[in-house]
Amino acid sequence: MSYVALYRAYRPKAFSEVSGQKVIIKTLQNALLHDKIAHAYLFSGPRGTGKTSIAKIFAKAVNCIHQPNNEPCNECDVCKGIDNGSIPDVIEIDAASNNGVDEIRDLRDKVKYMPSVGRYKVYIIDEVHMLTPGAFNALLKTLEEPPKHVIFILATTEVHKIPATILSRCQRFDFKNIETSDIIDKLKKIAETEKIKISAEAIYAIAENAEGGLRDAISLLDQAISFSGDTIIEDDVHQVSGSVSKQAMISLLTAISNKEIATAMNELKDLLAQGKEITRIVNDLILALRDILIETTTKVDHQKYSEILSVFSTDKVYFYLEILNQLQQDMKTTHQKRAYVELALIKMMEHQQLKTLDYDAVIRDLKNDLSELKEAIKNQPKAQVIATPHNKKPLVTMKQVEKVLNSADKDKKTLLQSGWSHLKDYPKPHLKMVAYLLSQGELEVVSDTMLLVYDDINLCKRILNPETKALALEIFNGKQHLIDDVIAILKTDWLVIKEVYLDLWKKGQKKPKLPPYDLKLYEEDVTETPKEPEIISVAKEYFGDKIMMKE
DSSP: OOOOOHHHHTOOSSGGGOOSOHHHHHHHHHHHHTTOOOSEEEEEOSTTSSHHHHHHHHHHHHHOTTOSOSSOOSOSHHHHHHHHTOOTTEEEEETTTSOSHHHHHHHHHHTTSOOSSSSOEEEEEETGGGSOHHHHHHHHHHHHSOOTTEEEEEEESOGGGSOHHHHTTSEEEEOOOOOHHHHHHHHHHHHHHTTOEEOHHHHHHHHHHHTTOHHHHHHHHHHHHHHHTTEEOHHHHHHHHOOOOHHHHHHHHHHHHTTOHHHHHHHHHHHHHTTOOHHHHHHHHHHHHHHHHHHHHHOOSSOTTTTTGGGOOHHHHHHHHHHHHHHHHHHTTOSOHHHHHHHHHHHHHHOHHHHHHHHHHHHHHHHHHHHHHHHHHHHSOGGGSSOOOOOSOBSSOHHHHHHHHHTOOHHHHHHHHHTGGGGGGOSOGGGHHHHHHHHTSEEEEESSEEEEEESSHHHHHHHHSHHHHHHHHHHHTSSSOOOSEEEEEEHHHHHHHHHHHHHHHHTTOSSOOOOOOOOOOBOOOTTSOOOOOHHHHHHHHHHOSOOOOOO
C-alpha cells in the first residue's frame, strides 16, 4: 500500500478527535441533538484549522442512521460509505477550479435529486471565495431556498471576498488559530502512535512554526521524520523548517544588546551560510522580541529568553520592533535584502535614539537609590546620612559641588558651551590632549568653578590632576578670565545629586545644603605602584597606546 501523509492519516473522523474549535463543535452538536439543521453554513478562518474536516464530520453525522446523536457513529454502513467515498451523498467541490457560472448552474440542476442513501445531500464548496461574481449570482437563489434534503457548507480562508448577499443566507462560523498547547497534545499522540522519539523542545518548535495551523504542524512533523528518522531533536526541526534556533537567536540578540556590530554581522553570515532565508531570519527576530516583551511584562513561568531578559528594556524592544517592521516593508520592494538587513542591524545598535533610551534606563535604575537617599535625609542626622568609607583625601567634596550649584552663572555656561564642540580640534599643540579630554565630559554647571561630568571615573581623576587642571584653566582663560577651578564627578552621581538638590529647592531651600555623599574620588595612596605621568595617560587616551616619546 502506498504511503499516506500523516495529515491525511490522522484527519479526525469524529468531533471528539478535533483539536480546538470547541465553541463551533458544541454549537453543531447541539444542532444535531435537537434536529435544528440549517440549510447553509459558512466556515471561515486560517488554513489548517479544521474547516473541511469538521464539514465532513458534520455531513457524516447528519446522515448517520443513529441520529439524533452528537457524533457520527462511524460504525453504520452510511458512515463507513461516506468515509470510503462509496456513497455519493456528500459532494466536495473545489471552487478554485470550478468557479464558473456553468459549473454552478450544473450544481443547481442536480440539487433537486434526492439523496441516494442518507437523509441529506451535503455540498461542501471549498475556497468558495474563488467563485466569479456570475457564479455567486447563479448560486444565490439556490442557496436561499434549497430543497429540504440539501445542505450547503461553504469554506473559505478569505471571508472578506464573499458577497454580503451570500453571507446573509448562511450560518457563519469563524474558525480560530489552534492553541499551541492543543497542537502539542496532538503531535504527542501522533508520535506515540507512530513510535517516534521526539524531544519536548522539538515538539514545541514544530507547534510554534505552524503558527496555529494543525495541518501545517503535522506536515512539518512528517517532514522531520523523513529527515531524521525515528529520533527527532529540536535542531532537526529548525533544519527542515528553515527557522532560526533559540540559541542562534540569543547569540544575535546578545550581540545587538552589547552593540557588537562585527559579532552581529558574523551571526547573520553564519545563519545565511546554513541556508536560512533572509526574510525568515527577520521574521524570527521579530517573534523573539515579541516573546521577550511578553515574558518581561507578564512574568510567565516558563521563560524562553530568561537568560537575556534583564538587558532588554520595554522601550528598547519597541524601538527594535519599529526598525524591523519598517525593514519588512522595505524588503518587499528591493532585491538587496541582505544589505537592508545589515543596515537595520547597525541602526539597532548605533541609532541616536538609543542614547536617549539608555539614559532613561539609567534614570530608572537610580530611582531606588534616590528614594533611599531622600528617606535618609528625612529621618537621619545629616552627619549620618552617608558615611564616607575612605580615610583618603577626597579630590572633590560635596561642599564644592554645593557651592557651584548655589552660585551658578547661566550666561557664563552658555558662553563656554558655544565653543565646546571646537575642543576636539583645539589648535595649540601643547593643549590639544587636554582639550580632547575636556570634550569627552559634559558641562553641567559654571560659576567661578566649572562642574564637568563623565561616564568613566578614570576620566574624572585625569581632569582633576593638578597638572591637567592647570592646562584646562589655560584653555578657558586664554582670552579673558572666566573660571578659577575645574571639578569633575561621575554622571551617575550627578543624576542623584541633581535630583536631591532640586527636591530641596522645591521644598523652599533657596540655597540648598547637600547631605554628605560618597563621590568615590580620592587621592591615590603614595605607597601604591607609581603611575605614569598624567600627561602621558591623556596622550594615550587621545592618540592610542603606541606613542613615541622623544628625549
